Amino acid sequence: MEPRVFDKVLIANRGEIALRIHRACKEMGISTVAVHSTADADAMHVRLADESVCIGEAPASESYLNTAALLTAATITNTDAIHPGYGLLSENAEFSEMVLEHGFVFIGPSPDHIRMMGDKITAKDTMKRLRVPVVPGSDGLVDNEEEARKLADGMGYPVLVKASGGGGGRGMKLAESTDEIGTAFSTARSEAMACFGNDEVYLEKFLGQPRHIEIQVLADSHGGVIHLGDRDCSLQRRHQKVLEEAPSPALNTEERDAIGARVTEAIGSLGYLGAGTLEFLYENGQFYFIEMNTRLQVEHPITEMITGIDIVREQIRIAAGAKLSYAQEDISFTGHAIECRINAESPVTFTPAPGRIGDYHPPGGLGVRVDSGIYAGYVVPPYYDSLIAKLIIHGQTRNEALMRLRRALHEYVIEGVETTIPLHRLLCENADFVNGDYDILWLEKFVGLE
Amino acid sequence: MAKHSIDEGVIEQLVKLLDEHGLTELEYGEGRWHVRVSRAAAGLPAAPPTPGSESGEPDVPQNRESAAAHPGAVTSPMVGTVYVAPEPGADPFIKVGDTVGEGQTLLLIEAMKTMNTICAHRPGRVSKILAQNASPVEFGEVLIIID
Numbered sequence: 009m010e011p012r013v014f015d016k017v018l019i020a021n022r023g024e025i026a027l028r029i030h031r032a033c034k035e036m037g038i039s040t041v042a043v044h045s046t047a048d049a050d051a052m053h054v055r056l057a058d059e060s061v062c063i064g065e066a067p068a069s070e071s072y073l074n075t076a077a078l079l080t081a082a083t084i085t086n087t088d089a090i091h092p093g094y095g096l097l098s099e100n101a102e103f104s105e106m107v108l109e110h111g112f113v114f115i116g117p118s119p120d121h122i123r124m125m126g127d128k129i130t131a132k133d134t135m136k137r138l139r140v141p142v143v144p145g146s147d148g149l150v151d152n153e154e155e156a157r158k159l160a161d162g163m164g165y166p167v168l169v170k171a172s173g174g175g176g177g178r179g180m181k182l183a184e185s186t187d188e189i190g191t192a193f194s195t196a197r198s199e200a201m202a203c204f205g206n207d208e209v210y211l212e213k214f215l216g217q218p219r220h221i222e223i224q225v226l227a228d229s230h231g232g233v234i235h236l237g238d239r240d241c242s243l244q245r246r247h248q249k250v251l252e253e254a255p256s257p258a259l260n261t262e263e264r265d266a267i268g269a270r271v272t273e274a275i276g277s278l279g280y281l282g283a284g285t286l287e288f289l290y291e292n293g294q295f296y297f298i299e300m301n302t303r304l305q306v307e308h309p310i311t312e313m314i315t316g317i318d319i320v321r322e323q324i325r326i327a328a329g330a331k332l333s334y335a336q337e338d339i340s341f342t343g344h345a346i347e348c349r350i351n352a353e354s355p356v357t358f359t360p361a362p363g364r365i366g367d368y369h370p371p372g373g374l375g376v377r378v379d380s381g382i383y384a385g386y387v388v389p390p391y392y393d394s395l396i397a398k399l400i401i402h403g404q405t406r407n408e409a410l411m412r413l414r415r416a417l418h419e420y421v422i423e424g425v426e427t428t429i430p431l432h433r434l435l436c437e438n439a440d441f442v443n444g445d446y447d448i449l450w451l452e453k454f455v456g457l458e
Numbered sequence: 459m460a461k462h463s464i465d466e467g468v469i470e471q472l473v474k475l476l477d478e479h480g481l482t483e484l485e486y487g488e489g490r491w492h493v494r495v496s497r498a499a500a501g502l503p504a505a506p507p508t509p510g511s512e513s514g515e516p517d518v519p520q521n522r523e524s525a526a527a528h529p530g531a532v533t534s535p536m537v538g539t540v541y542v543a544p545e546p547g548a549d550p551f552i553k554v555g556d557t558v559g560e561g562q563t564l565l566l567i568e569a570m571k572t573m574n575t576i577c578a579h580r581p582g583r584v585s586k587i588l589a590q591n592a593s594p595v596e597f598g599e600v601l602i603i604i605d
Contacts, residue, residue: 046598061594064537064597076569077537084537
């Protein structure tokens, strides 16, 4: 019997993902509460939500990261469940604990699992224990330079010194030889202390030209676990993803099924709840686990396009105690999907370019999806990240998707602010990209950073 | 549709009324002829109700914008629930017409089980009390106007 899904969900986020969550809720007959800062009073999802509560001034620390304000807003609106989106407090174990203590449902995994995967060493150790392949490296924390040098010399350079409290590309220093390991080690420690409040570091072999391939999982509270295939997110600039595609052009069906099965079994043993993504570096046919994100990802739409599954809907259903709507044998991958992250930034210097949107005309047609909260006259605020839209293309084949992407990018009009649309237009004309022939270093070379 | 020469006087009057009363939109008609004067861009979805206005009380929404701009406006520094008296059953801290001194307690806002005192930011006369007892308020919401 289907348990009652929630009456009301509070969306503890902003921008395009808040709109995404609102949409999933409305399609399930769930009322929405949009909490917002003073700078976001005119945001699209705030306008559309059933209720809105202004929770503080523009800076995230005073609004979107303001736990007291969020919980109070949930209390006064009689919210049932809180969806944390991505970024902000979505992977903050203390926040999820407080949500639970106040009697709300947190749409996500348990605080323990958030904490487990938030600590990169514990995450790696857990995956090792569950027989998921990991990047070779130190066995836990490295306490001193001596030990670091010994290990690094043994592993072979280049070697990365990584902060245990880091993640998402932050808190890493590279050592290319035994001469560099000392400096890399001490710099990594002091930076880690400054950024994350803890100087614990570990070592990992640096892979030369890997691809970034991640696997989407969903797990319910009835023992149901499935994977929704892979996404290739190798096109990154300074560890920020710029364009993603599914499935990865680098994998064949056997490889996909094998890693999918391995991951599903591991997540099943953990008793994990909700949506999650395991990120891997993939090189020479080998997968190496780097981290797990215990939340919805920005690029989730490309998985939705090839599977036909609404991931946010499944998150909400799972949180309400329902069984997964699908078993693994129900999942099939149809066609190819590509997502372009469109930021309000210079396409050349990547300097943020907030401001008022003039004319706005998104592309349309078969297989074209735009996830965005912007509109003509909207003011892109300077206080938050610069992502303003995601253009998601689906085609029957990768070639069809590429042609469609090219066409859609040339229709897209966003006036008034600089955007990275010109960069995406260049990318989809580029031979390497068209051939699927790229790795995690490729984009930085392309934009001239190397 | 019959041609109708534009009576600028009517338009001017409507704009004046719009401004005076802090309205967003005003429509006037005579027979089959109507004119609408509007402040906001058309076609955008309307702003949803905020928690405070759900009670159905005539909150005079069109006065909100002008209220927030008033120099004597006391706005909420947090999300929470308003209480107008120190305890249930006690007299309210203030009523309309009272003279208050700077720093005088006007009301309480409860958030996360703690009571926070909201004080007058300047001396003057309480001209409007917009907050209702036991009602939720959001950040920046106008609670009281001190003239």
